[in-house]
Amino acid sequence: MDTSDRKQAMTDDSPVIGIDLGTTNSVVAISIDGRVRVLEEGGTALVPSVVGIGADGRLLVGQAARNQLAAFPDRTIASVKRRMGQAVTLPMAGTSYTPQEISGVILQALKARAERALGRPVSRAVITVPAFFDEPQRQATLEAGRLAGLTVERIINEPTAASLVYDAGSDERRHVMIYDLGGGTFDVSIVRMERGVVEVLSSKGDTSLGGDDFDELLARYVADRFLQEHGHDLMAHGSTRWRLLTGCERAKCELSTAATARIVEEFIATVKGRQVSLDIDVSRDEYERLIRTLVDRTIVCVDMAIVDAGLSLSQIDELILVGGSSRTPLVQRRLREEFRREPRWSVDPDLAVALGAGTQAAAIAGLAIGPVLVDVATHTLGIAAMTDGPHGAHLAFCPILHRNAPLPARFEDLFFTHDDMQDMAAIEVFQGESPRLEENRKIGHFMLEGLNASSDCDGRIHVRFELSLDGTLEVTAIESKSGISQRLAIVDALSTMKNAAGAAERLGRLPGFSSAVAATAAHQAGGGVASDPAPADPHAPILHRAKRALATLGPEDAADVERLLQLVAEARAEGDESLLGGLVAELDDLLFYAAG
Ligand SMILES: Nc1ncnc2c1ncn2[C@@H]1O[C@H](COP(=O)(O)OP(=O)(O)OP(=O)(O)O)[C@@H](O)[C@H]1O
Ligand SMILES: [Mg+2]
Incomplete structure (x- = not known):
């Protein structure tokens, strides 16, 4: 400034x-x-x-x-x-x-x-x-x-x-867990509060787990009962699907306070020329059986967050619930079982x-x-570099800025050129926790050109990562001999x-x-930073995942995936982009539930 x-x-x-x-x-x-x-x-x-x-x-x-x-x-x-x-x-x-x-x-x-x-x-x-x-x-x-x-x-x-x-103003040091289960995402963080300072010790979460998923599970369950009775799938058609989801969300909220809820949607479908209504009672027990696996997934995150913070369960002084879905009784029950104490709601x-x-x-x-706010990096960030392994040199993930580093963070590492007379180096930035490069996510790349090529193979390149409080990453690579440098502010290749x-x-x-x-x-x-060219097919990763999943899915899910892949091919042949986008989103959701 x-x-x-x-x-x-x-x-x-x-x-x-x-x-x-x-x-x-x-x-x-x-x-x-x-x-x-x-x-x-x-x-x-x-x-x-x-x-x-x-x-x-x-x-x-x-x-x-x-x-x-x-x-x-x-x-x-x-x-x-x-x-x-x-x-x-x-x-x-x-x-x-x-x-x-x-x-x-x-x-x-x-x-x-x-x-x-x-x-x-x-x-x-x-x-x-x-x-x-x-x-x-x-x-x-x-x-x-x-x-x-x-x-x-x-x-x-x-x-x-x-x-x-x-209140973060108290002098006493407290460890607080914040459990936030909203509509679409789940986050759990352990923070330390002491004398007006809030420090995030660890964060875990799931960007695709929330109340929307509870709605979907309940809707699928209700739709299956309707299907058995009438031979018609309410989830297979856009408008009945949304009506059903809306009704199920209402019922879900009722089930937070009532033992049963009734889902009524008048004249929701036409079956064999006859208008049929939906009228189904769901009990809290039935509902809880549907969502138990998802709730358990949040508890696994809770345990991991405590380990990441270097604490034990007994060192957590307080549990704060955030997000509309944290009103779900099963969520509170599971947390009470885990913590043997009452969550706070003030x-x-x-x-x-x-x-x-x-x-x-x-x-x-x-x-x-x-x-005062002390935040932490929620992912490890690093670059691809040649590393020696038992089977010879191979490209691996080299972390530079580790998960949970307090922000703003600035870390640097030193790398060497690989070949004699090398006059350029590719800096490929990845994010993730696996030593295997292919298991992490590539978030940007650039070339450092005009290196001081020499036969003594001593090209030293400093790579610096600076992560700001708002999570923007700046990557700088500098060759020490020549002073040549290149900088990239990460605008992801996926960014549109x-x-x-x-x-x-x-x-x-x-x-x-x-x-x-x-x-x-x-x-x-x-005036922004140049970004990578658009991927040839933005849907490719999901379609690829779908095809791969066919080998492992159960027969029903596999049939659904195959049906959607067929519809995707048809939409593509007809050039119907909007239908294509909708189908791929549906496929994405289906894979998510099938995996869960
Ligand atoms: N009484 C209730 N019982 C159960 N779920 C509820 C209740 N009230 C609201 N919800 C659910 O809470 C979710 C919305 O919560 P919230 O507004 O905190 O989410 P959000 O902040 O929009 O989502 P996110 O934090 O995931 O981005 C919805 O799925 C809604 O159905
Ligand atoms: Mg929220």
Whole structure:
């Protein structure tokens, strides 16, 4: 930051808002009159994370979009957070959008809500992401913020945000576990709180485990009962699937307090020319049998997080529950069994993350001194390099910045050129925990060219990794002899922001989306870091996984996968991109459940 920037930052009294950008619901919070509060409209702070195009062609966000989800699934997009960082496009009313574009629309609605509450423009925000989000997913969140016309001051982890809401001011050292089970993601973090400092010791999670999955399991169960009786699969058709899912979500929430719930959907299908209704009772016992495996998966993460933090169960002083799905009785029961103590609930589990984001936002705006934040890297980052092994030299993963390193982090390592007269080196950046290169995820690469080739094979290359608090990774490679250097800020190969002009144009065409914002976003993105060319086929990884899975799946799942692969081939032959996107997403979901 140079002097003029610093002066600008010191005199900048523009408000900073805190945003919990959730899979199911989003919430915006801000400090007003010295208190952080969530912004309500129509009696609720929750803005459903749903975007749609109404019958009149207008853009719908939040409850209005959610209301049309069951009736018009082709014109509506929900749970976009699960797709963040993936090279997929999502069809909506005949046009395809990237996940960050759709998230950008949600963020713009939250920004507008804050502007209505404050009566002045808002352009700065703190946005939360699951602690387990990887680089491409964080990058996609930043891009969504830019598309919404927001300067994202900080990306913080959801459990860290939640912990900020709880009193961190006490002198006593406490270890707190934050268990956050939301709509689409699960996170568990162990934090240490002491004298106003919150330090994340470890984070574990699952980016595709949440209440949406509970809904799907219940819907599949109900659909199977309906199928047995009527020979018709409600999950196989877009609109009945959504109606069933909506009804099952309602029943699921009822089952948190009631022993049974009734799912009634009038005239849901036409079977042999006759209109048939759905009317089924589900007991809590039946429901808990369906979700037990998923809940147990969260408990495995809990155990791993405690080990990673270097603690034992008895050293955890407190357990805080966050996220709507943490209201599920089975979840609480399993945690009680595990901890033999009562979880704490003092803040509404739906709002804790947004309130924490608002607390951090207030601190950035200089309004309040919140607890100091110490965050950690949630993945190991490194590069590919030749390593000697029992079977000779081979390419392996060499970690540079280890998981759980406190942020901001800066680590460096030294590498040597491999061949005599080598005048260039490929720096390939990976993320993951396996020594085997192919089991990690490649997140970027660049070439260091013009090396000082010499026959003494002494080309030393320093590779430096700098990971900022918002999770942006800068990789620098420097050859010591020549001083030649090259730097890369990670914009993942999967990132689709490279087509920012297209994104701005598509969003600008939506009635109701501010075209000025879209134009700014395109301008900002234009100056960004060059990213890798688009993969030839964005669906290839899922299709490949599906074909491989055929060998191991049970006969029913395999038949479903084969049917979907056949439909994918047909959609592709017809060039129907929107159908193709939907089918691949369905395939992705199917593989996930089959694996679970
Ligand atoms: N009483 C309840 N019992 C069980 N589940 C509930 C209850 N109330 C809400 N939920 C579920 O909580 C989920 C939404 O939680 P929340 O708003 O915390 O998620 P989110 O923040 O949008 O998602 P994420 O944190 O995964 O991005 C939904 O799946 C919803 O069905
Ligand atoms: Mg959440």
